[in-house]
Amino acid sequence: MERRSVQHKHMNMHSTNFHPVLVVSHGYEPIYERGFCNGLSDCGFKFMLVSSDGTDYAGLRPGTPTLNLRRGQDTKRPSWQKGGNLIRYHATLLWHVMRTRPRTLHVIGLLSPPLLTGVLGGLWFRLFCGTYALTVHDLLPHDRATWMNKVLFHWSFRIATTLVVHTPRVRQALI
DSSP: OOOOOOOOSSOOTTSTTOOSEEEEOTTOOHHHHHHHHHHHHHTTOOEEEEEOTTSOGGGSOTTOOEEEOSOOOOTTSOHHHHHHHHHHHHHHHHHHHHHHOOSEEEEOSOOSSIIIIIIIHHHHHHHHOSEEEEEESOSSOTTOOOHHHHHHHHHHHHHOSEEEESSHHHHHHHO
16 A cells, blocks of 8 residues: 655744654665654654655554655666666755754664765764764674775764664674
8 A cells, every 4th residue: 555755845843744853764674664663653753754665654653744755666677777766865865854954863774875875964964953863773784894884884873963772782882
């Protein structure tokens, strides 16, 4: 079952449609995205999910506001289409954040590519959001433990104003 995104032309703190928390998953695992957002809904948080065509709209709590900036993530597309979609998505996301200036932006998904989403995106979010929160699933992606990724992820974590971790091990490693 597909649900259309809620589109807000001018979202600001004085608008009745203002959502103080913008949740960004970057298209990360629909089951995690759904669970995270349903938890926020169950606790009464007012937020908007930046979604994709892969979002489990039917599994979200009724009335969950979404904004489909990511659109399609078909793995069978040619590389140039994937790259073009990724550039368009990030440009649209950055423009949306600059225009709406959410009180809190929480990235719950993967930081890939880390220079674009972790470092440059993180700096943009710090500039235009009150709080930039980042969920740290792992210190490094499982298959990408290169020295460059270590540097990029280190800076990605340092840029965020708040880090949310899943385990005491990850928390201790970040201290």
